[in-house]
Amino acid sequence: MLERTLSIIKPDAVSKGHIGDILARFEKEGLQIVALRMLHLSKSEAEGFYTVHRERPFFNDLVEFMTSGRVVVLALEGQDAISRYRSIMGATDPAKADQGTLRKLYAANVQNNAVHGSDAPETAKTEIAYFFSELDITG
Ligand code: CMP
Numbered sequence: 001m002l003e004r005t006l007s008i009i010k011p012d013a014v015s016k017g018h019i020g021d022i023l024a025r026f027e028k029e030g031l032q033i034v035a036l037r038m039l040h041l042s043k044s045e046a047e048g049f050y051t052v053h054r055e056r057p058f059f060n061d062l063v064e065f066m067t068s069g070r071v072v073v074l075a076l077e078g079q080d081a082i083s084r085y086r087s088i089m090g091a092t093d094p095a096k097a098d099q100g101t102l103r104k105l106y107a108a109n110v111q112n113n114a115v116h117g118s119d120a121p122e123t124a125k126t127e128i129a130y131f132f133s134e135l136d137i138t139g
Helices: 011-015 019-028 043-049 059-066 081-089 102-106 121-131
Strands: 002-009 032-039 071-079 115-117
Touching: 002 019, 002 081, 002 121, 011 019, 011 059, 011 071, 019 032, 019 071, 019 102, 032 121, 043 059, 043 121, 071 081, 081 102, 081 115, 102 115
Parallel strands: none
Antiparallel strands: 002 071, 002 115, 032 071
């Protein structure tokens, strides 16, 4: 199925200079970049994005991390883009991620884990709409 998913290249990967490597990987894997922007999230933007995790013990640290520097947000499109991107990212915790995945390659730990990806079609729709209007997404 042709799907779209949201990707975030997180502050750790941006500050370490991995934007280009990660974008190249998307292109190599046939995930088409249909929208892209760089931003420095405010506290309320990060809290809003991660609102499903607000009761988790790691929430405040996660918000602090996500606002610590610039991020790149992208909408990716392709056949089964949601599950394909998730396998390219690897497990949330890089210690448990498969060799060659983005998190194994670029993440330091379960919080500073280099990239985010939507986990399901409904989430992908909400997350893409959080950062992009329909007009921002190229046809
Ligand atoms: P992400 O895929 O963006 O979704 C939620 C984020 O919360 C996750 O990546 C990590 O950055 C962070 N996270 C998830 N689990 C933990 C944890 N156990 N401890 C700290 N941070 C976590």
